[in-house]
Amino acid sequence: MASNSWQQSLKTALSGKGSERLDKHPQYNPDAARLFAPVISPQMDQQIDWTDDNDPLLRQFIPAKDELIDATSLSHDPVGDVAATQATGVIHKYHGRVLLIASGSCAVNCRYCFRRHFAYGQQYAPRHNWQAAINYLAGDNSIHEVILSGGDPLTLQDDTLQGLTTQLEDIHHIKTLRFHSRIPVVMPERIDQSWQQWTRKLSLNKVMVLHINHAGELSPAAGHAIAQLRQAGFTLLNQSVLLKGVNDSAQALAELSHALFRHRIMPYYLHQFDRVSNAGHFEVPQNQAHDIYQQLRQLLPGYLLPKWVQEIPGELAKTPLSG
Numbered sequence: 001m002a003s004n005s006w007q008q009s010l011k012t013a014l015s016g017k018g019s020e021r022l023d024k025h026p027q028y029n030p031d032a033a034r035l036f037a038p039v040i041s042p043q044m045d046q047q048i049d050w051t052d053d054n055d056p057l058l059r060q061f062i063p064a065k066d067e068l069i070d071a072t073s074l075s076h077d078p079v080g081d082v083a084a085t086q087a088t089g090v091i092h093k094y095h096g097r098v099l100l101i102a103s104g105s106c107a108v109n110c111r112y113c114f115r116r117h118f119a120y121g122q123q124y125a126p127r128h129n130w131q132a133a134i135n136y137l138a139g140d141n142s143i144h145e146v147i148l149s150g151g152d153p154l155t156l157q158d159d160t161l162q163g164l165t166t167q168l169e170d171i172h173h174i175k176t177l178r179f180h181s182r183i184p185v186v187m188p189e190r191i192d193q194s195w196q197q198w199t200r201k202l203s204l205n206k207v208m209v210l211h212i213n214h215a216g217e218l219s220p221a222a223g224h225a226i227a228q229l230r231q232a233g234f235t236l237l238n239q240s241v242l243l244k245g246v247n248d249s250a251q252a253l254a255e256l257s258h259a260l261f262r263h264r265i266m267p268y269y270l271h272q273f274d275r276v277s278n279a280g281h282f283e284v285p286q287n288q289a290h291d292i293y294q295q296l297r298q299l300l301p302g303y304l305l306p307k308w309v310q311e312i313p314g315e316l317a318k319t320p321l322s323g
Ligand SMILES: *Cc1c(COP(=O)(O)O)cnc(C)c1O
Pocket: 091, 092, 093, 094, 097, 098, 099, 147, 311, 317, 318
């Protein structure tokens, strides 16, 4: 059945066979690949301009020699997630909102990701059938929003996700379900009929925070998946990471905001890079980032300007870097 095709795509990506070109590319570095497995989805393989060595999509996914630089000023847990983990798979750092590590895997491995050092194998919730997490959520009525993150929660099967959301619907103080996912864009075939059927019926408010860094990631297939999400009633937001060689210009960021808006996705956050080991070459220094953001502010209407923020361990919300 066609409805199985995303599982096939995911399997292909996770086995390292999402691209026939990646490991033949001159910038591919096998030592970097050993540090963090290269995972790329068939859709992103298609979307990369392979004739351009500086392609902003390629740079996000190719294991590069710069990853072998492990500056001591960089951290393995830059956002303090390990300290904040309450019950298995539950991260409760912010008032009213709880983040559930729903899955340990993703359809792409982004080279700049802080997840590259996180021991997700032990920590993600489904290994414990959600029960520890559900008990935690049920026992604290200040929690009104549950965020499924990871990893990428959309790597889970629909019946697994539905099993969880059915339990969440029974907890009265929980009003909103939020997904943090890159999959509608990097593996749009995931948003199939089966997904559509159960998400459409959810009684919770539904938010999908996508993760798109560059307008070039928005393929026609991604556009179709996004339209499906809109139809199912999701509020659509986007978060990006400011990344050197990917989107480190006001021009690129403005184009991204306009492209998002064409799909009725509102720009939400622009994250200052979390200073993670082996990815320092993606960092845009804060003074330079400040200049880019000031230029961006002049190019965009206020409603298309993402909030430039950083996650600082111990803070009670993401910290705005510019007012
Ligand atoms: C970012 C984040 C959230 C959500 O924060 P919002 O500002 O509501 O988007 C919740 N929990 C954790 C651990 C986070 O990192």
